[in-house]
Amino acid sequence: GAVVSQHPSWVICKSGTSVKIECRSLDFQATTMFWYRQFPKQSLMLMATSNEGSKATYEQGVEKDKFLINHASLTLSTLTVTSAHPEDSSFYICSARGGVVNEQFFGPGTRLTVL
Amino acid sequence: AQSVTQLDSQVPVFEEAPVELRCNYSSSVSVYLFWYVQYPNQGLQLLLKYLSGSTLVKGINGFEAEFNKSQTSFHLRKPSVHISDTAEYFCAVSDVNGGFKTIFGAGTRLFVKA
Numbered sequence: 001g002a003v004v005s006q007h008p009s010w011v012i013c014k015s016g017t018s019v020k021i022e023c024r025s026l027d028f029q030a031t032t033m034f035w036y037r038q039f040p041k042q043s044l045m046l047m048a049t050s051n052e053g054s055k056a057t058y059e060q061g062v063e064k065d066k067f068l069i070n071h072a073s074l075t076l077s078t079l080t081v082t083s084a085h086p087e088d089s090s091f092y093i094c095s096a097r098g099g100v101v102n103e104q105f106f107g108p109g110t111r112l113t114v115l
Numbered sequence: 116a117q118s119v120t121q122l123d124s125q126v127p128v129f130e131e132a133p134v135e136l137r138c139n140y141s142s143s144v145s146v147y148l149f150w151y152v153q154y155p156n157q158g159l160q161l162l163l164k165y166l167s168g169s170t171l172v173k174g175i176n177g178f179e180a181e182f183n184k185s186q187t188s189f190h191l192r193k194p195s196v197h198i199s200d201t202a203e204y205f206c207a208v209s210d211v212n213g214g215f216k217t218i219f220g221a222g223t224r225l226f227v228k229a
């Protein structure tokens with residue numbers, strides 16, 4: 001099946017710094033990529049939808065200036081958490097839609113801890 | 116906008132017993148339906164999906180689900196659970212006509228006891 005990778009798998013950073021998370025579709029071209037956030041013992045909350053070459057569409061309540069999303073190619077999307085704070089600590093999961101049957105495939109997630 | 120309701124936050128069950136995890140959705144348009152499993156500190160694994168066709172869908176690890184359009188439900192079932200099935204299960208709905216963005220339910224924690 002189609003594979004989506006995320007890098008890094010975990011990251012620890014100091015409060016006030018920025019962190020970039022990469023999401024790659026390894027064996028297919030992703031027309032659309034999605035970013036989710038999951039707090040401990042909670043469900044996945046959709047943060048934004050991005051289409052290659054255009055601006056991301058953010059869900060209500062998600063700060064677009066804090067969570068910068070770039071979808072520069074059909075196989076790569078990045079999420080940058082700017083000026084991270086401890087409350088941004090979470091599990092960030094990306095997914096990519098594409099492939100022969102246009103399904104959605106999920107990455108393994110990135111655990112962000114902000115000290 | 117679509118939404119997903121998982122009626123049980125936790126389901127304890129003894130090993131080898133049957134289990135049903137309930138999921139209801141609301142949407143004004145055609146949807147795709149999914150069940151995912153998440154083990155601790157891991158990503159999501161697709162159990163099964165309903166896109167079209169037969170309303171009874173069989174997935175991995177012996178799980179199956181039935182799409183009921185009139186009741187807007189997509190309950191997950193397994194006839195005999197194992198200890199290794201202990202995990203968090205998420206029902207999800209994807210809007211066919213709205214960019215395919217997927218919305219998740221709150222999750223059901225399945226706890227299988229020996």
